[in-house]
Amino acid sequence: xxxxxxxxxxxxxxxxxxxxxTDALNELKTKTIVHxxxxxxxxxxxxxxxxxxxxxxxxxxxNMPRKNGFECLKEIRQNTQWNDLAxxxxxTSLSETDIENTLVNGANVYINKPNTFDALVAALHxxxxxxxxxxxxxxxxxxxxxxx
Amino acid sequence: MILFIKFDITAICKxxxxxxxxxxxxxYSILSFGEVEIRETISDEKLKELKASLNNYSIxxxxxxxxxxxxKIKDAILEMIFMEEKLPLKTSIYLAEKxxxxxxxxxxxxxxxxYTSIEAYVMMQKTERAKxxxxxxxxxxxxIASKLNYSSTAHFSTQFKNVTGLTPTQFLRIITKRRSxxxx
Numbered sequence: 371x372x373x374x375x376x377x378x379x380x381x382x383x384x385x386x387x388x389x390x391x392t393d394a395l396n397e398l399k400t401k402t403i404v405h406x407x408x409x410x411x412x413x414x415x416x417x418x419x420x421x422x423x424x425x426x427x428x429x430x431x432x433n434m435p436r437k438n439g440f441e442c443l444k445e446i447r448q449n450t451q452w453n454d455l456a457x458x459x460x461x462t463s464l465s466e467t468d469i470e471n472t473l474v475n476g477a478n479v480y481i482n483k484p485n486t487f488d489a490l491v492a493a494l495h496x497x498x499x500x501x502x503x504x505x506x507x508x509x510x511x512x513x514x515x516x517x518x
Numbered sequence: 519m520i521l522f523i524k525f526d527i528t529a530i531c532k533x534x535x536x537x538x539x540x541x542x543x544x545x546y547s548i549l550s551f552g553e554v555e556i557r558e559t560i561s562d563e564k565l566k567e568l569k570a571s572l573n574n575y576s577i578x579x580x581x582x583x584x585x586x587x588x589x590k591i592k593d594a595i596l597e598m599i600f601m602e603e604k605l606p607l608k609t610s611i612y613l614a615e616k617x618x619x620x621x622x623x624x625x626x627x628x629x630x631x632x633y634t635s636i637e638a639y640v641m642m643q644k645t646e647r648a649k650x651x652x653x654x655x656x657x658x659x660x661x662i663a664s665k666l667n668y669s670s671t672a673h674f675s676t677q678f679k680n681v682t683g684l685t686p687t688q689f690l691r692i693i694t695k696r697r698s699x700x701x702x
Contacts, residue, residue: 400633470688474695480683499633503642507592513649515692517683 375401376502379425381413381442382406383434390490391429391460397491400498410437414445417452427501429458430477440472447476456501456514469517479516493518520697522654527596531577538571552586552593588631590617591624592639599643605667609640645681648674652690659686 378395382388388406395402405425407413414437417424428446432439439459446452458479459472469480479497484490496518504514532548539546542564545557560568569579580586594616598606606612610621613636617624628636644666651662663674678686 470692470695473692474699476696500642502633503639509646510650510653512696513646513653513693515649515682515684515689 374505375403376427376498376505377423377425378402378404378427378429379413379416380404380406380429381408381410381434381439382429382431383408384431387431390487391494394487394490394494395498398495398498400495400502402498409434410439410442413437413442417446417455424452424455426454426505427456427458427498429460432459432461432464432472440475443472443475443477454511456504456511458497473515473517478511478514479518481518524654527600534575535572535577538568538575538577541571542568544568552589584627584631587617587619587624587627591628591636595636595640595643599640599647599666604665605644607667609636641677641681645678648678648686649689652686653693662686 380388380391382391392404395404405416407416413428413430413434430439430443434442443457443459446455446457456478457476458481459477460481460483462483464472464480464482469482472480479500481493481497484493497516500514500516503509504511535548535554539554544560544564547555547557549555565579572579580589591613594613595609598609598612613624614621625636628634628639632639634642648662648666651657651665652659657665659675660671663671666674668674668677675685675687678684678689682689684692
């Protein structure tokens, strides 16, 4: 397959969750390169320095120390240079209104964290293949909305 | 103020392609969408330059036979879905006729090269088209369902939700709220 790997940035402070996401992504057949940041401040610094190497996909934890995910989300969307970065929120306890609120404020994907590992892999598969298709076609990325 | 813009992707790409080829001063002929005949022998250097100039526009010169066919399948699907008239009833027949191959062959090839199936890709493209139509506010959900050849509005909503996790109405609400946020 002559295709470029998808570059994924994971912003997650909990080590178990980081391992979970890594393992789940490793199960996918799609080629991905994964980087990590551990809190909101580190995330914003990473993006600021990224220049031409902006990741394609960002997994954003809402409850991070130093700067929470929601603040980061709004800040990222204020920077139009980062419009191509697709943002995925993986969360457990949001209400319908809050879920819609994250999407309205610029998240592209909301995943209600599944109970089983297999279900998580299936969800990530859908996210990655969709993100991948947006990478390779003329689809308007601002229409990239997915709720799982 | 917001301008709603419609793109004729085929025309745009052809124009860019022509411009770049003209700039490179190569004797060429555009055979069909995605096929250009170079009517002289050109050096590797020249080919490299051409590749680079086209890459600037995200236009790629495709190498392998399989990739070429997959690209043709994708282009045919795009053409089918973004046409102004109603969609053809059977995708499989449309593609088989258009590309002169059995649908079975196309299907297997597509799945092997991409990470997805023709059906899933068509569903995705139809959904993208629906999103475009929803975002421009010209048509309501029923009209869009009809244009995209769904048997009913309910069927359309179900498929849309299957692909995106949101109903067309929810999608529209989110896009509209986002726009009002941008206007603050």
